[in-house]
Amino acid sequence: MPNLPAPVQAYVHKHLLAPHAPAYLLIHQDGRLVAWGGELAMYGMTDLQPGSAVEQQVPVLAGLFPFDRTFLYIPCIETASGLFADFHIFPADAGVWVLLLDVTADAVQRRLLQQKANEMVLLQEHYTTIFGRPLEQDVAPNPVRSVRGTMMTASLLAQTLAALDMVVMERNTDGTFHLLSTVPSWFMRLYPEVTTQSEGLRPGDVFPFLEYFLIDAEPFWNAQDTGQLKSGPWSETDQDGNEYALEASAMCLGQHQMLCIAFPKIEFAEQQSIVQKAREERLEHIQLHKEIQKKDILLHCIVHDLGGPLAAISSSLAFLEDEDLTSDGREFLDISLRQASRQQQLIRQILDVFAAEMGAIESFARDPAHAPDAARCVQEVVKALSPAGTAQGIKLQMASSVDVAADWQVVGEQSRLERIIFNLVENALRHSPSGSLVTVALEQAEADVLVAVDDQGPGVAPDVIGTLFEKFSQGKGQKGKAGLGLYFCRITVEHWGGAIGCTPRQTGGTRFWFRLPRPTLH
């Protein structure tokens, strides 16, 4: 520097050149290394050999020799040590000189600025995705501070995402990820590496769940689909045993492939609470059902055991009928036989209900070859109960309009069908006044058959009509027995695909009815 005074040269060397760690290489035109010096070690060039091909030791120089230019400047090259250097290459008589100057500080600054700018764009796009409107709508324009204001907004957004418990990463071309958002504390506990590393991340290695989600996400990213691909919730546990319910989503923002990991505490807690509650109630219901079944079985056993001695009592009483009794004795015998018979009916009803509930009536006919004839069943019941009706002064009859020769087949099983009709007729007789009429009618429809028992009693009180077919339900006056007869009728008819009910008659009294489908050939 002949034109510069020595103090200036010294200043330039000390303050402008030396901080950039100058180093040099002298290279022959054929590419062999001739000499070197300066701060080469800082650039990771420590094992240089004279006469060796320089491109093997400094790859950035490959292909440049023989050097045919007057000057070449290659800026900001990352060297083996990680420092960034500007390469100044120029020929001279002794060979080609390569001057290296450290520009790491500038490179880092440039990269930060570039990253900030990229983040700003990405976060603006992400803001739009999240809030459904462009960021510009929410940020008042400020021409004077536009650049600074925008940078602050990007930073604010990064922090906002963290506050929303969301981690945002961008996928690199090599499959690794770099962070775009500020990292929330919970994420640091699950993925401690992110406290010191924001690039080259492989979240699939840390979270096995993500490993598989990323396989699904790759074609999604490659297709540049709009919308987002969600992983569904999964849980991770940190070293202290704290559990975090997370959800990942993949999305494309322009050319950028984004991975978001959210920690939706409140939404997850709500979802879990709802499912937990529903399932607990379901479990309680199952448990309750089991308890009821156990009690039913116990009841069945008790009732069944009661029936055994009663049968012996009835038989013994029947033998007494042949004995020479006084008129009082015969009256007492009649009372005993009647009560024993009622008791046996009650036991049979309870056992019928139990059998129906336990599914013992699974077997029933749906085909014409085995389906019962409703008219014949009605005839049998009328015949069986007419004496009882006569004893009460009630006339029991089948409706005269019924053509018994017609097809009255219905889905069901004969003995159970007779039991249903028996219960309905017996119920009518019990609630009918002396001198009244009970009529059993049958009506045909295209798909089913209606059986109706009409009485001339006082009718069913409106407040019990809704529960009349429930278990242990009894009409007013407590004229029923165990409150199981109508219940048995309902569950059996419904089991066969029919319906049952009662309606008041316009002329007074009540109609108890049920419908059963006709049998079909298939």
Add this chain to the structure above:
Amino acid sequence: MIQKKICMVGAFAVGKTSLVARFVESIFSEKYHTTVGVKIAKKALNVGDQEWHLILWDLAGEDEFLQIRTSYLRGSAGYLLVVDGTRRATLDTAVSIQQRIVDAVGPIPFVVLFNKSDLTNEWEIANDAFEGLSHKGWSWLKASAKTGEGVDEAFLTLIAKMPEG
């Protein structure tokens, strides 16, 4: 070292999470805590002279509210099909899930695990059900996450069915 992914599947409240907790941490809690999504746990163990690292995917149980995502089974080396021995219906659910898994990811090794074997008074699975499973060629065993009985054995049975490669 062999690393494998194993899934826990079954109806809700059959004890999948409890089985994992028993197997991994040797703990048990009576309280039912529903799983939402997937819960990941890891367990290292030696089988013979091989070291196995299992990544256990505890999938949320199935009911009318939630159906398991069979895609979660992809990459899985095997799965435990968990049944609550005190709820007969959970066996039907397990059979249904197994079919869907086969449809989704093909036939991969599995073992049917009848949990809650300690609740003998409430047991609802009849012997003919076990015979039916054996007839189908399915491996099954009883276990209790509460007592620990049969739990390790279940995982070891599954490991024995999985290829080492």
